[in-house]
Amino acid sequence: MSKIIHATFGKNTSSSSIDRRPHTFFSNTQRISNPNGGWEPVGFDEHGHYVILSRKTGQLVTLCPRSLDGNTLRAVVGSEYCDKHYGEHDSNVEKSVFNPSVLAAAIRKECDELGRFDPTKTRGPGFYCEAGTLLVHFGNEVYESSGGPIDTTPHEAVYVSGPGLGFSFDTPVATAEEVQQLETVVRGFNFQSSFGSVAVLGWLATAVFGSVVDNRPILAVTAERGSGKTTLLELLSGLLGPQAFRRDGIPTVAQVIYELENRSAALLVDEFEAQGARKKPLEDFLSLVRTSFTKSKDARIARVIAGRMRFFNPPAGVMVAGIALPTFDDAANTRTVRIQMQMLPAEERRASNPLLDSSNREAVEELGARIRRMLISRWEILVAVQKAVRGMLFDLGHEARAADLYSPLIAGYIALTSAELPSQQRLEALLEECQLTKVEVKAIQRDSDVCLSLLLNRRVVIFESDGEKQSRTPQRIRDVIWRIMDENLDIGMRQALIRQLEKFGLRPLWKPTASEWKLVVATSEMNTGLRRLLQGTPWSLGGLKDVLLRLPGASIGQQRVDGMSQKVVELCFSKELVKPDVNGDYELPDAA
Numbered sequence: 001m002s003k004i005i006h007a008t009f010g011k012n013t014s015s016s017s018i019d020r021r022p023h024t025f026f027s028n029t030q031r032i033s034n035p036n037g038g039w040e041p042v043g044f045d046e047h048g049h050y051v052i053l054s055r056k057t058g059q060l061v062t063l064c065p066r067s068l069d070g071n072t073l074r075a076v077v078g079s080e081y082c083d084k085h086y087g088e089h090d091s092n093v094e095k096s097v098f099n100p101s102v103l104a105a106a107i108r109k110e111c112d113e114l115g116r117f118d119p120t121k122t123r124g125p126g127f128y129c130e131a132g133t134l135l136v137h138f139g140n141e142v143y144e145s146s147g148g149p150i151d152t153t154p155h156e157a158v159y160v161s162g163p164g165l166g167f168s169f170d171t172p173v174a175t176a177e178e179v180q181q182l183e184t185v186v187r188g189f190n191f192q193s194s195f196g197s198v199a200v201l202g203w204l205a206t207a208v209f210g211s212v213v214d215n216r217p218i219l220a221v222t223a224e225r226g227s228g229k230t231t232l233l234e235l236l237s238g239l240l241g242p243q244a245f246r247r248d249g250i251p252t253v254a255q256v257i258y259e260l261e262n263r264s265a266a267l268l269v270d271e272f273e274a275q276g277a278r279k280k281p282l283e284d285f286l287s288l289v290r291t292s293f294t295k296s297k298d299a300r301i302a303r304v305i306a307g308r309m310r311f312f313n314p315p316a317g318v319m320v321a322g323i324a325l326p327t328f329d330d331a332a333n334t335r336t337v338r339i340q341m342q343m344l345p346a347e348e349r350r351a352s353n354p355l356l357d358s359s360n361r362e363a364v365e366e367l368g369a370r371i372r373r374m375l376i377s378r379w380e381i382l383v384a385v386q387k388a389v390r391g392m393l394f395d396l397g398h399e400a401r402a403a404d405l406y407s408p409l410i411a412g413y414i415a416l417t418s419a420e421l422p423s424q425q426r427l428e429a430l431l432e433e434c435q436l437t438k439v440e441v442k443a444i445q446r447d448s449d450v451c452l453s454l455l456l457n458r459r460v461v462i463f464e465s466d467g468e469k470q471s472r473t474p475q476r477i478r479d480v481i482w483r484i485m486d487e488n489l490d491i492g493m494r495q496a497l498i499r500q501l502e503k504f505g506l507r508p509l510w511k512p513t514a515s516e517w518k519l520v521v522a523t524s525e526m527n528t529g530l531r532r533l534l535q536g537t538p539w540s541l542g543g544l545k546d547v548l549l550r551l552p553g554a555s556i557g558q559q560r561v562d563g564m565s566q567k568v569v570e571l572c573f574s575k576e577l578v579k580p581d582v583n584g585d586y587e588l589p590d591a592a
Helices: 002-009 070-077 079-085 100-114 176-187 195-212 229-243 253-260 279-292 358-376 379-396 400-417 424-433 447-457 477-484 491-502 528-533 544-548
Strands: 039-044 050-054 060-063 087-090 095-098 126-130 133-137 142-144 218-222 244-248 266-270 301-305 308-312 318-322 336-340 459-466 469-476 506-511 516-522 555-561 564-572
Touching: 039 100, 050 070, 050 100, 060 070, 070 079, 070 100, 079 087, 079 095, 126 195, 176 195, 176 229, 176 358, 176 400, 195 218, 195 229, 195 336, 195 358, 195 379, 195 400, 195 424, 218 279, 229 244, 229 266, 229 318, 229 358, 253 279, 253 301, 253 308, 336 400, 358 379, 358 400, 379 400, 379 424, 400 424, 447 477, 447 544, 459 477, 459 491, 469 477, 477 491, 477 506, 491 506, 506 555, 516 555, 544 564
Parallel strands: 218 318, 218 336, 244 266, 266 318
Antiparallel strands: 039 050, 050 060, 087 095, 126 133, 133 142, 301 308, 459 469, 506 516, 516 564, 555 564
16 A cells, blocks of 8 residues: 555655756757657646646657556656666666656655646647747757757747658758749639739648737638639649648538547548538537637647547648628628639630649658758748738738738738748739739628618518508618608607607607707617517527717617617617619610
């Protein structure tokens, strides 16, 4: 029994024996794992359990009190390492024997000193940036972009080993001829405009660097069947190698997180179709991939999935392709660049390029490894060009979001195809080629306008009495308000129409002091009539008051609606807003 207690909680040893952890056992500290074993303290988790970096496996290991026994420590730290560095002479057998209590005491002491561990600081294979310096985690070793090794002892960042990137510093860089060959192949796809090929090549470069790029837009490719969408995705998947994973159809959130828990990789989705798509899985997927757009200060993201906290890397890039893409929500749509492909004319369909031959996958992966190795030396070009292009797009009149969408793609294309910083004239010519020099004036519908328009266009049943005859007619609320505002309407009919609208939480209100009409909208959650009007809208679960208050002249008030004093939003509107459509609004050909 005493042996179990000692192995679990440690026995009373002197501080000198506890402090005997060898700090120099790991001569090559840019390597994370070593077959000789070892360990590094990381801290403790929210339950107080100790977290260490196993130099045997290169992974983080959580040790609860019952895990600090001899067999577990040998498995985690390495049996030979335990015998060599934590052995004590046993006079009974006249040899050195591993004493787990000494190692357990050292783990407790050093992990307690480091404090609570932040799982978001964990770094798997991929690219990272510290103080403007690009760091490359190749899977078991970490280097600066200049080739200098990085000490992987846990400090601000905790590096863990994982699948390699498919290349190393020893990989030869791609030649200019090979890059030109790739560009020729991509331009061979029949994009609707030349921007399509630039966007694809630029996306490829940004997907290599992943989260160190400030913005990484979602690239959506749409085309009819047989235009080469799948072939394009297969080419990009081969070029990115282990830095990408491919899925057919809309993947589940769990599938994406599983792929990104231990690495940073780009996501390629084929057969991304509206037909057969379900709303909730699509919304969850879009919510997840939106995290790839903006650079975050934390390397990893925390999400609660099925009651369990999961930590994963944001996608290094996202590309989806389909014949008829599903509708994106507003947040995802503003982070998406859409390009179209067309089927090649019959006379232009010729023998496939070797890079597009599925049996030549190994050659494509080798080319991709050389290109990715080449891009490491061009990181500074990408950063400088992205900053310059963003400023140029601003000067041309583009909005901030548009500049964030297009600047990384242009910068990625330049970094991939040029070994030097381009001139101002070269960038201007490229923007002209991509048709980005002219800013289209877009009519943006604000949420407040959409919400009010939706309310006014709802149809309700209006009861009218003409002597002994009563009628029920479905009318738009907009038309009913227009009738109420008509000066020729008698007072009795006007009051009857207002009372009927009050059943739906709406009351046209005449303000004598201002000599104008206002629309009062009840915002109480208890108003069942208004809840019926909002069914199936984005405001069915609330938020109506916040949206309506954004309208010009809107204010919060208290008014009597449907016989009850309620909190309301008072809206100013003109006759043009509620005026029904007239034939003069449509341009038609003259009669013969």
